[in-house]
């Protein structure tokens with residue numbers, strides 16, 4: 001089958017199965033182009049909560065599909081490639097959260113959305129990179145705060161909110177590769193460009209950027225900016241949408257090495273097979289699902 005035939009078949013099945021296709025901003029261009037909606041973790045969580053489709057096909061990684069299932073337990077949630085995981089999410093498990101809580105009795109635990117359902121079920125509040133500082137400000141000031149699993153996003157939030165926190169020692173290996181030397185080189189090469197970075201990068205590199213933003217925040221910033229050149233310091237998939245939306249602007253990756261292998265697994269034939277064969281169905285059994293929903297609903301309702 002040609003790509004055009006695969007896209008036609010996907011369209012047909014999407015209608016027949018009352019399915020919505022969601023794609024993360026880091027997915028391959030061919031997947032972003034057929035999705036009903038592309039976005040960052042927060043935008044996709046909201047879409048997953050609001051959709052009245054019967055089937056959600058989540059083109060992203062497992063924790064994202066799990067989050068959709070937690071919010072829409074009656075819907076079928078499909079992850080087209082079962083092995084699409086997240087190295088950062090896998091750096092902590094439920095037992096790890098219980099251990100760090102035991103070491104800090106009375107502390108509240110904030111989890112980045114990049115965590116498994118089992119981890120979320122142990123936590124008090126879920127955040128995304130788009131809303132983390134705003135959410136942390138909702139917490140009662142007299143309680144200690146533990147942030148899991150991303151030490152870099154945690155440090156970024158502590159810097160913005162002025163709130164000391166205890167960090168789990170996890171990170172995203174893709175963003176952790178970014179260095180001050182890469183920033184210096186790109187600044188020399190493109191002195192007029194604005195440097196936009198994701199806060200999963202190391203704090204000393206984030207400090208050198210013009211703005212630290214979620215992927216949704218980067219898209220919004222570029223739309224509103226009069227600037228013509230941007231150095232983009234996040235996963236390389238972001239450039240596809242930026243270039244498609246702004247053919248008059250120039251986007252330079254901070255590094256071409258910022259490639260998340262998990263986000264590149266889903267190709268058009270996988271998406272088609274997922275709709276045809278109903279796979280891979282993501283399940284989050286009760287009562288774990290109900291416990292994991294609590295910190296996510298607090299985030300979506302902006303209420304603690």
Ligand code: SF4
Nearest residue numbers: 086087088172174260
């Ligand atoms: S880019 Fe990093 S945080 Fe995002 S899915 Fe890949 S490993 Fe996980």
